[in-house]
Amino acid sequence: MANLRLTKHNIAMLESAMSLVNEISADALVLLLEGSSDWERIAELVRKKECEKPVIVAVNTVEELDGAAEAGLKPIALNKEKAPLLERLQHAILEAAADEFIKPNDELVAIYGGFTTGRLDSISHLKLDERMRRLSTRDLQSLESSVPLKVLKAVVDLAVQVGLEGREGKPCGALFVVGDTRNVIKHASESGVDPFRGYNKKARNLLDPKTQEDAKELAQLDGAFLITSDGTIERSRQMLEVLHEDLNMSKGLGSRHWAAAAITRRTKAIAIVVSQSTGTVRLYQNGYLKMQIEPMDKGIKWQEISFKPPTASGDD
Numbered sequence: 001m002a003n004l005r006l007t008k009h010n011i012a013m014l015e016s017a018m019s020l021v022n023e024i025s026a027d028a029l030v031l032l033l034e035g036s037s038d039w040e041r042i043a044e045l046v047r048k049k050e051c052e053k054p055v056i057v058a059v060n061t062v063e064e065l066d067g068a069a070e071a072g073l074k075p076i077a078l079n080k081e082k083a084p085l086l087e088r089l090q091h092a093i094l095e096a097a098a099d100e101f102i103k104p105n106d107e108l109v110a111i112y113g114g115f116t117t118g119r120l121d122s123i124s125h126l127k128l129d130e131r132m133r134r135l136s137t138r139d140l141q142s143l144e145s146s147v148p149l150k151v152l153k154a155v156v157d158l159a160v161q162v163g164l165e166g167r168e169g170k171p172c173g174a175l176f177v178v179g180d181t182r183n184v185i186k187h188a189s190e191s192g193v194d195p196f197r198g199y200n201k202k203a204r205n206l207l208d209p210k211t212q213e214d215a216k217e218l219a220q221l222d223g224a225f226l227i228t229s230d231g232t233i234e235r236s237r238q239m240l241e242v243l244h245e246d247l248n249m250s251k252g253l254g255s256r257h258w259a260a261a262a263i264t265r266r267t268k269a270i271a272i273v274v275s276q277s278t279g280t281v282r283l284y285q286n287g288y289l290k291m292q293i294e295p296m297d298k299g300i301k302w303q304e305i306s307f308k309p310p311t312a313s314g315d316d
């Protein structure tokens, strides 16, 4: 994707964003870019402007971040090349929180090209809310599951996005059951034609951003996704039939949540549920609620802003 050239215009915008961070005592600067840049030169600007807060650089791939951490910047790879700007910005904030570069309640300045590719044209001041739940890697580690952390993180990220965005403008729920698939399958039956049937294993792996997009589209269909420990969607649209005995559940949670808790009681799987009514993501293990993530967008005031997709390429 387009690398960011440090033109006179882009440097002036970067300097303005850094001044704003200083002026309003913001907690971090988020630089959302479509490609790599001269990280060392950006770090020099940070020093020149005496901006002492973390400068987070969010781009699409790990390769584009080469040298960013060494220059003293905080790198984030989004793996979301085709996603709309707001989704990328939300994801960058979520990842920054997961990596503990920022905290709930922080104030951020974000800078990006909202209208033209390769040209920084927009600066936003964002106030996060205390309700923003950190997706802390440490929380996931504490689960002591045999499912690798990167698979759990990918599924939780996906669930959070389904909860935040819904599908086709409507709220959407979902259920992901990860790990111990051989045993989980014994309690599952198809609720409809499985759209992933017939795909090869690689095309069913949730660590691949394309599969994540497909799964998001299909989340609105009934039933659960069964995901193996290596991130492969083994089955989708599965109804789980498990006894609900011995479960201590909050009032008001419906059958999807009960099924999620129950399957983790019967197997070693972890179940991640998105509530259709609230967008809240809950993670169950051994029949117990282990993590709850509230939809972050309740705490961020920038949903109304609408952007046109980039059209022409910017030139200075």
Ligand SMILES: Nc1ncnc2c1ncn2[C@@H]1O[C@H](COP(=O)(O)OP(=O)(O)OP(=O)(O)O)[C@@H](O)[C@H]1O
Pocket (backbone or CB within 6 Å): 173, 174, 175, 221, 222, 223, 224, 238, 239, 240, 241, 252, 253, 254, 255, 256, 257, 258, 259, 274, 275, 276, 277, 278
């Ligand atoms: N046993 C189950 N296995 C898999 N999916 C289920 C199961 N029970 C319910 N679901 C899915 O959950 C959907 C919503 O069910 P329900 O409203 O009872 O769930 P809920 O827990 O209240 O969730 P929400 O907060 O999303 O409303 C169903 O349409 C179905 O797709």
